[in-house]
Amino acid sequence: MKIKLTTILLLLVSLSTFSQNYIKGKIIGDDGTPLIGVEIKINNSIEASSDFTGEFNIPYQGSYPVDVTFSYIEYITLTKTLFEPANGINLLVQMNKEKITDLTQVVVAASRSTEKKIETPVTIETFSEKSIINGTSPNFYDELVNVKEVQLNSNNLVSKTINTRGFAQGTNTRFLQIADGAEFTIPVFNASIGNSLGVNQLDVDNIEILPGASSALYGANAFNGIMFINSKSPFEKPGISVYYTHGYTSQEAAGVNDFNDFGLRWAYKMTDKVALKLNISYIEGSDWIANDQNSKNIVDIGLPPVQYFDAVNIYGDEITGNSAAAGGPVSRTGYNDADLNDGKIENFNGDLSFHIKPTLDSEIKIQQKISYGTTNFSGTNTRATLKNFLVLQTGLSYTSSNLTFRAYYTVDDAGDSYDMVRTAINVSKSAKNNNEWFTDYDNALATFRNDNPTFDNNTLLTMAREFADYSTVEGYNGNLPNSIGGQPRFDPGTAAFNNAFNTVTTSNDLTNGSRFQDNSYTLQSDINYNFQDIIKFAEFQLGGTFKKYGLNSKGTVFNDANGKIDYDVYGVYGQLQKKLLDDRLKLTGSVRYDKLTDLEGSFSPRLSVNYALGKRKTRNLRASFQTGFRNPTSSDLYNGANYGFIALVGSAKDNLENYSQVINFSNPILGPDLQTVDITGNHIYDSSFSVGSVQKFANSFSSSNPQAAIDLLEIKKVEAVKAEKVESFELGYRAGIGRFTFDLNGYYNKYTDFIYTKKVVTPYFMDASIAPEYGGIGAAILSQQFLVHQVYTNAEVPIETIGLGFGVERDFKTFFVSGSYNYTKLLDYDQTIDPDFVPEFNTPEHAAKLTFGSEKLFSNFGFNTNLRWNSEYEWVSPFAFGTIPERVVFDAQISYRIPAIKSMVKASANNLFGEEYIQVIGAGNIGQTYFLSLTYNP
Amino acid sequence: MNFKIKLTSILFLICTCWGYSQTIDNSDLKTFLKKHVSEEGFVNYDKLVRNKESLDDIVMGLSKISPTSTWSSNEVKAYWINVYNINVLKLVSSYYPLKSIKYIDKPFQVDFISVEGKKVSLDYIENTIMKGLEDPRIYFTLNNTCVSAPSLNREPYTAENLELQLETAVKAFVNDTSKNYFSNTTNEAIISPIFKWHASEFKNLIIFINNYLENKQITEQTKLTYSSFDWTLNKETY
Missing domain, CATH: 2.60.40.1120 (Carboxypeptidase-like, regulatory domain)
Structure with missing residues (x-):
């Protein structure tokens, strides 16, 4: 006891x-x-x-x-x-919540883990739901144009791309767009088209944009930049919300056309562990009519436009033939872009997802996405109409606090899509083939000149063209030659034109049709593990990604007429992040290895240092070294479509071996027998002349000094394409001083092996023993026995760019103001090393943006204004080039909230008081947009 | 004889006159508090140290007055609350800068407050004098400079406004989520130790709390625990 x-x-x-x-x-x-x-x-x-x-x-x-x-x-x-x-x-x-300022808000993308915006190792721009509510643009994707460093390149309300830090493209394959961790890249293009298959405006929670290269974390194609759109969780934000926008697009060429945009989000939280989410949106409207009549030719060879002219938005006039009577090349009459499409654009996007939370901090998601629509589209090489184009994506993801796993399958169906340029060429051909047309022209010109010596040249040329087009000249009573064949040109609007148009656009035949078929797919899987619970001394992450490309275009785009092509890309990466000195100093190091089946693998390291100044760490310095790389696109690798006037040949190793075109021909220089040559991919890349040298040769060949012309010919072996790389150094400073938040950044980029495409001329035969008076090695050129090929290779000269960015924001009680300025410069480089290479920088040297507005000016009214200015710049692409003039664009909106019905009405105008302007040469001028929208968002 | 009576009556008059004129002129205290206490109840200690002289004047002024039997109960309560609060400030300002009143040796036991000619301690005022006033609401107006203490009122306590001031102070304290936690999901609460220190003075603690608690009510079944008192100096951080 x-x-x-x-x-x-x-x-x-x-x-x-x-x-x-x-x-x-x-x-x-x-x-x-x-x-x-x-x-x-x-x-x-x-x-x-x-x-x-x-x-x-x-x-x-x-x-x-x-x-x-x-x-x-x-x-x-x-x-x-x-x-x-x-x-x-x-x-x-x-504990008290930190006031969410631009700096304290939390971001994920910069380090693949949560951190405050002020302490990210690299520059990051964010876009929140607030920006959407206060926005002046019809849709949130358009509103991104007002974000610092973002360059928006629009064709119309549906087709657009964004870019950061230079080298913008109509189809941007150097900028990655990700929705909830999954790329919404369309398989056949290797690029995204606007927000197709993206995220519904009502479902956008926040957007993070990382300008510059981030391949160390995100792999191939995070080259110019990367954008993450994150959607709202159905667990945190259940309910229904709706928007409807009705507006008008006004353009001189297209007139005033209305558009409608409707969206619905429904998130249903069944229990704390199970939820369902459905998003649908539908927009329909009209394209901006593309009617750029400027010449597409870099060098003006001094011929009268009536004889030879290739306008940007006239197709069919690329076809040229030599006319003895005209003494030079002549281009066929083309068709306007506006005649080759009906200008209607529409896009339906839907996604359904099922969410399960097995534990509080983990989530399984199964999602099906669909995008279906019609739009016009400026690809790199051509203008196309995507008609009834369908894209589907099925995905599965598992996320928990340390592990993320994702797998998704994306497939497209080109539907009734067609290439406008080839449509024009082939509709022209179905009236009169090239031989008939050019012979008629030549004969007519000779006849008219002979009969009417007093007529001036332009008149004669006009008459010759009219005869070639219509086999007659209206109002002319003189002698007409006999047309050697074919029918009069089909004029737009006539039944004959419509028939020919329909036949051509529904035909898969590469030389006579223009339809393109595609059922390509990509299968991608990513995994990421954060060791924060196991390894404590630093934050360590490991991850990997695997992507399979399956090409299936039945030969209309890729070289897959004989069977589907597929290739894989995989990558593995690791990142280490350590905080020292009372969490003031943050060091980040990451390295990644990627390999595409046939190409060499590449390492992408990244190193960055971040230091927080000030007692409350409100100022932050960052310095980083990053590398990026971009794999050649599926087209660069496996193109194999032969359209007759040109054939596209991708340079993957197996593609060069598989591509072949057997030509049977005869040429008296070689003897009486029939010759056969197999123009293989390897042959094209090894033994072709550059287009420039062929033009010089053809222009200067004369019997008096043939050798001089022959010496101008250049055989340039084209190297097979490989990944392009960039090395980037960046310094940045981000601070919250008083009620202002600032961000200042400067960077230097060095690009090596820039991927580009060019045309080459492949003669049927090349024989050095042929006598100079017959053309020597260029004999085949003189006999018109050559093929034009589009080849894909890398620049031999490195390119450097520098940039500077400055952004400032201040919130007042009633108003908010923000401004930014960006300077982006392509440095001079030695143009003699690779004269065929023209960097497609496509970015203004100076760009400034200003936003000024108020969420609640008085009672329930708010407003916002956005002003943007850019300096003049050149736009270069294989399809077209031109100068984009300096411009100022002003957008404004007023909005009225109705709290009783949890709604908001907004009236907005884009490009107010301004002239029409262009963003992508080859696409239509952008006029004014006016709209009224109603959003119900409880 | 006559002279003596005259003298005593004069003295009596003088005393009562003094007593009369000594009903309380708080204007100095009012100005002082407004100058040194922010709207959120934070005391600017740096400023306090610079203005030590005015502080001493006010303390001395209050020490010259004493509650008499003629004072109403409200006047008495208001007086002692003001005396307590101002003397805490005096104590802390003489040792400032410091992280907590606890760094002073026996801060609540040291006899430094002049009252009716003798020196008493903060403890004496709180646990002897105020206990005698039989109004537990008073304890929620006492600010001893610590984080867990009720916040200091910018206005001096006055007899006319006392009822309202007391009610406001208790309500603010009970509903202050940094000082008292009432769970939304389970039937439990963690309340300030002030309730424990003066537990015997509450007729019914649960009814008392429910009287002031907004949006919730506690019951006999509610699992009540007391939190620990954070003695850190309640200084404003920017």
Whole structure:
């Protein structure tokens, strides 16, 4: 008994002393709810975190007073000093939310883990739901144009691309767009078209844009930049929301046309663990009519336009033939872009997802996305109409606090899409083939000139063209030659034209039709693991990605007429991030290895340093070295379509071996027998003349000095295409000073092996032993026995760019203001090293943006204005080139909130008081857009 | 004889005159508090140290007055609350800068407050004098400069406004989520240790709290625990 009592007493005593050795309590937020997972440090060393009730219980044997620090993302770090042991009593700790400023808001993309915007190792631009609500553009995707460093290149309301840091393209294959972790790249294009298959405006939670190369974390094609669109969780934001926009697009060429845009989001939270989400949106409207009549030729060879002219938005006039009577090349009459499409654009996007949360911090998602529509589209090489184009994406993802796994399958169906350029060429041909047309022209010109010596040249040329087109000249009573064949040209609007148009656009035949078929797919899988719970001294992440490309265009785009082509890309990466010096210094290092089946693998490292200044760490310096790379596109690798007037030949190793075109021909120079040559891919890349040298040769060949002309011919072996690389150095400074937030950044990029495409001329035969008077090695050229090929290779000269960016934001009580300025310059390079290469920089040297508005000016009215200015710049692409003039664009909106029905009405005008302007040469001029929208968003 | 009566009556008059004129002129205290206490209840200690002289004047002024039997209960309560609060400031300002009042040796036990000619401690005022006033609401107006203490009122307590001031102070304290936690999901609460220290003075703690608690009510079944008192100096951080 006695012993029992003493043991009990002992126990009690030890228990009470035991309880004195704990620091325990409960942590709550400003609204009184417990905070889970708060990091607790005692005297900066012992670590623990609060449990799911917000409570913590940490053994502590040390002395008093003792400092206990509580830190939690988005909350102000709190330190409490304990002066005496708590004796088992709970500490009640309340933490206050940090004021969300531009700097304190949390981002994920920069390091693949959560961190505050101010301390990201690289430049990041963010776009929130607020920007959508305050936006002046018809849709959130258009509104991105107002974000610092973003360049928007629009064709119309549906087709557009964004770009950062130079080298913009109509189809941007150097900028990656990701929705909830999955790329929404369309397989056949290796690029995204606007927001097709993206995220519904009502479902956008936030957007993060990383300008510049980020291949170390995100692999191939995160080259010019990368954009992440994150959607709202159906668990956190259930309910229904709707928007409807009705507006007008006004352009001189197209007139005033209306457009409608409707969207719905429905998120249904069945239980705390299961939810469903459905998004649908539909937009229909009209294209901006493309009617650029400027010449497409870089060099003006001084011929009268009536004889030879190739306009940007006239197709069919690329076909040229030599006319003895005209003494030079003549181009066929073409058709206007507007005659080759009906200008209607529409896009339906839908996605359905099923979400399951097996535990509080993990989620499984199964999603099906669909995009279907019609639009006009400026590809790199051509203008196309995507008609009834369908894209489907099925995905599965698993995310938990440390592990992310994703797999998704994307497939497209080109539907009734067709190439406008080839349509024009082939509709012309179906009236009169090239031989008939050019012979008629030649004969007519000779006849008219002979009969009417007083007529001026232009008149004669016009008459010759009319005869070639229509086999007659209206109102002319003189002698007409006999047309050697064919029918009069089909004029747009006539039944004959419509028939020919329909026949051509529905035909898969490469030389006579213009339809393109495609059922290509990509299968991609990513995995990422964050070792933060296992490895404590630093944050360590490992990840990998695998992507399979399956090409299936039945020979209309790729060289897959004889069977589908497929190839794989895979990558693995690791990242280490460590904070030192009281969390002021952050070091990040990452490295990634990627390989595409037939190409050499590449390493992409990244190193960055981040230092927080100021007592409250409100100023931050960052410096980084990053590398990026971009794999050649599926087209660069496996193109194999032969359209007659040109054949596109991709340069993947197996493609060069598989491509072949057997030609049977005869040429008296070689003898009477029929010759056969197999123009293989390898042959094209090894033994072709550059287009420039062939033009010089043809222009200067004369019997008096043939060798001089022959010497101008250049055989240039074209190297097979490989990945292009960029090395980037960047310095940045981000600060919150007073009520202003600033961001300043400067960068230097060095690009090597820039991928580009060019035309080459492949003669049927090339024989050095042929006498100079017959043309020597160029004999085949003189006999018109050559093929034109589009080849894909890399620049031999490195290219450098530098850039500077400055952004400032300030929130006043009623107003908000922000401004940005970007300077992007392509440095001079030695143009003699690779004269065929023209960098397609396509970016203005100076760009400035200003936003000024108020969410609530008075009662429930708000407004916003956006002003953008850019300096003049050149736009270069294989399809077209031109000068984009300096311009100022002004957008404005006024909005009225109706809290009773949780809605907002907005009236907005884009390009107010401004002239029409262009963003992509070859696409239509952008006029004014006016719209009224109603959003119901409880 | 006559002279003696005259003298005593004169003295009596003088005393009562003094007593009369000593009903309380808080204008100095009012100005002082407005100058040194922010709207959110944070005391600017740096400024306090610079203005030590005015602080001492006010303290001395208050020490010259004493509640008499003619004072109403509200006047008495208001007086002692003001005396307590201003003397805490005096104590802290003489040792500032410091992280907590606890760094001073026996801060609540040291006899430094002049009252009716003798020196008493903060503890004496709180636990003897105020206990005698039998109004537990008073404890929620006492600011001892610590984070867990009720916030300091910018206005001095006055007899006319006392009822309203007391009610406001208790309501603010009970609903302050940094000081008292009432769970939304489970039937439990963690309340300030002030309730424990003066537990015997509440007729019914649960009814008392429910009287002031907004949006919730606690019951006999509610699991009540007391939090520990954070003695850190409640200074404003920017």
